[in-house]
Amino acid sequence: MANHMNAAKDGAASKSLLGGAMIIAGTAVGAGMFSLPVVGAGMWFSYSLVMMIGVWFCMLVSGLLLLETNLHFEPGDSFDTLTRETLGNFWRIVNGLSIAFVLYILAYAYISGGGSIVNHSLEAAGIELPQSLAGLVFALGLAFIVFISTKAVDRITTIMLGGMIITFFLAVGNLLIDIDTVNLFSPDGESRYLPYMLAAIPFGLVSFGYHGNVPSLVKYYGKDANTIIKAIVTGTLIAFVIYVCWLMATMGNIPRSDFVDIIAQGGNMGVLVSALSDVMSSGWLTTMLTVFANLAVASSFLGVTLGLFDYLADLFGFDESRSGRLKTAAVTFLPPTVLGLLFPNGFLIAIGFAALAATIWAAIVPAMMAYKVRKLYPNSESFKVPGGTSVIAIVILFGVITGACHLLAMAELLPVYS
Numbered sequence: 216m217a218n219h220m221n222a223a224k225d226g227a228a229s230k231s232l233l234g235g236a237m238i239i240a241g242t243a244v245g246a247g248m249f250s251l252p253v254v255g256a257g258m259w260f261s262y263s264l265v266m267m268i269g270v271w272f273c274m275l276v277s278g279l280l281l282l283e284t285n286l287h288f289e290p291g292d293s294f295d296t297l298t299r300e301t302l303g304n305f306w307r308i309v310n311g312l313s314i315a316f317v318l319y320i321l322a323y324a325y326i327s328g329g330g331s332i333v334n335h336s337l338e339a340a341g342i343e344l345p346q347s348l349a350g351l352v353f354a355l356g357l358a359f360i361v362f363i364s365t366k367a368v369d370r371i372t373t374i375m376l377g378g379m380i381i382t383f384f385l386a387v388g389n390l391l392i393d394i395d396t397v398n399l400f401s402p403d404g405e406s407r408y409l410p411y412m413l414a415a416i417p418f419g420l421v422s423f424g425y426h427g428n429v430p431s432l433v434k435y436y437g438k439d440a441n442t443i444i445k446a447i448v449t450g451t452l453i454a455f456v457i458y459v460c461w462l463m464a465t466m467g468n469i470p471r472s473d474f475v476d477i478i479a480q481g482g483n484m485g486v487l488v489s490a491l492s493d494v495m496s497s498g499w500l501t502t503m504l505t506v507f508a509n510l511a512v513a514s515s516f517l518g519v520t521l522g523l524f525d526y527l528a529d530l531f532g533f534d535e536s537r538s539g540r541l542k543t544a545a546v547t548f549l550p551p552t553v554l555g556l557l558f559p560n561g562f563l564i565a566i567g568f569a570a571l572a573a574t575i576w577a578a579i580v581p582a583m584m585a586y587k588v589r590k591l592y593p594n595s596e597s598f599k600v601p602g603g604t605s606v607i608a609i610v611i612l613f614g615v616i617t618g619a620c621h622l623l624a625m626a627e628l629l630p631v632y633s
């Protein structure tokens with residue numbers, strides 16, 4: 216879903232707790248969610264639940280540690296200032312590069328997922344298109360909105376958000392009623408589960424990524440620690456509930472052995488949605504599910520590429536004129552779109568690499584900065600995450616383990632269900 220940073224910047228929304236929670240949940244829920252049932256198929260539902268609780272906790276705490284650091288600075292100060300002042304230039308550069316990498320690779324993942332889901336939708340309407348072309352249509356259509364203006368993105372993502380909530384509950388609500396509990400708790404297929412968790416952890420991390428919005432919330436609410444804490448806790452809990460419903464809906468309706476086939480076909484969004492459509496009782500609900508998937512990936516694409524657009528305009532010094540915006544649009548959208556044309560099915564691989572980079576700026580660096588800030592201001596009265604240094608150590612360990620899992624999985628040293 217979109218990252219809604221601009222909603223925060225404009226201060227257009229009312230400054231209610233719910234507004235902040237929606238900004239967080241909106242950023243978190245996105246393409247990562249569509250990877251969860253596929254990469255979780257090996258360990259299946261119960262272990263997925265255990266993993267999601269652990270990842271939720273670590274990503275919540277890392278967001279709060281980031282908030283702790285941010286509150287020692289002025290509202291409006293973001294990663295660049297925070298890292299420079301606490302950890303120095305080396306980490307500032309590493310952090311900046313890892314953010315840019317995540318935004319680029321997610322843009323590509325969304326084009327791959329978007330192409331696959333647009334293709335699935337068109338097939339239902341009787342139109343056959345190569346998937347790479349569907350990805351191109353998806354990317355160009357949405358890139359045009361980002362090119363027009365921030366306001367256009369804001370308006371359209373708000374409409375999409377409303378549509379997503381309605382279609383999610385209609386489609387997933389129906390799937391939840393149809394759940395086969397035997398399927399959920401005593402699945403078929405091979406009898407090995409737990410070892411498959413390791414390769415899935417990075418995908419959990421991406422699904423709970425929202426950390427770029429913590430500085431936006433500080434800018435939005437000012438140094439009102441209590442409200443921001445509540446917004447982060449509520450927002451991540453909303454995402455958690457949506458993911459658990461989603462895992463129950465998918466794993467309670469698609470047999471575990473069927474996932475072998477979904478994975479063999481690349482595990483892209485369209486494949487998963489079409490497997491779900493096959494088990495849904497009515498054509499109308501299938502349409503709702505497809506509409507939801509389209510909206511989810513489109514709004515995420517808008518949110519992420521808008522962040523990338525602003526970042527690159529600033530980096531290259533392109534101005535707000537038509538030709539300036541055209542140049543920014545070219546550097547923002549050309550690389551991921553070309554990749555989407557060349558490799559239309561890299562969705563899962565891209566999400567995995569997003570995790571590798573996100574673990575730096577969404578877990579490890581926030582923990583390191585909080586450690587440093589506590590040394591710099593030992594007598595500060597400002598908000599401090601409870602649990603002392605051990606909590607910082609847990610988050611760093613989580614980040615390092617997640618990165619290691621991704622690298623080991625890439626080197627084919629971890630068991631991957633297939």
Ligand SMILES: N[C@@H](Cc1ccccc1)C(=O)O
Binds near residue numbers: 216242245321577
């Ligand atoms: N959580 C987002 C991706 C994301 C990661 C890190 C930061 C921001 C967004 C998704 O699932 O699509």
